Amino acid sequence: MNFSLTTLGTASARPIAGKYPSAHLLSVGGRLFLIDCGEGAQMQLVNLKVSLLKIDNIFISHLHGDHMFGLFGLLYSMDMLNRLAPIHVYGPSNLGNILNELPSHFGQLRFEVVFHPIKCKESVKILEFKQLEIYSFPLNHRVETYGYIFKGLWRNNPRSFAYCSDTAPFSKLSKWLDGTTMLYHEATYASDNKLLAKKTFHSTGADAGRLAAKIGAKSLVLGHFSSRYKELKVILNEAKEFFPNTHLANEGMKFDIP
């Protein structure tokens, strides 16, 4: 069963030439899920020749612009492409108010945007398909933020993928993610900016590596890099000290969930 993650954007909030803010495409047996939708997500999908109309479910982690400013453009492009099928959007409850406001400013969409507010204190199942379960869990950021787990329950090769961005490390997280096959984790900073990471509720490469080791993951993908790092190797290397099978995400890169 095909199960892969394509990283559409790996930057954090500040714009950098050639980079895009957070957006990720998860393919599960051909079914496409969008996880976060920073500015430029639709351009990246077009660059990769992915039909915008194939996405039926969008998961937003939190209401920081670098994770969701691309959502409005994407929805209106879908309308322009004659979408009629409803789209399902998951995220913190405030997002519902914003989505409700859109038609009064930009016109009515011809398809329904079905918003599913996430509100949880533990890991809870939010959606399921045949042999696929999707869970949400809270993260530890400056605003209400949720992560997502996709569990492919195929009998001969069950695998799972977890998405954690943005978050500072916290103890409960490893319990919810225990046994995850591939972990995507933000690594905004390296440990030289450990204090800044703590202050802004972000993680370092070392934090991400430590978590991947603790949960017994098979692979770790790092993203959401601060623009202050011209060379990302420092983030990668410190994660690898704890978890050798670590990879840096890059725009358009595809990772198979092993």
Ligand SMILES: [Zn+2]
């Ligand atoms: Zn962010």
Ligand SMILES: [Zn+2]
């Ligand atoms: Zn954030």
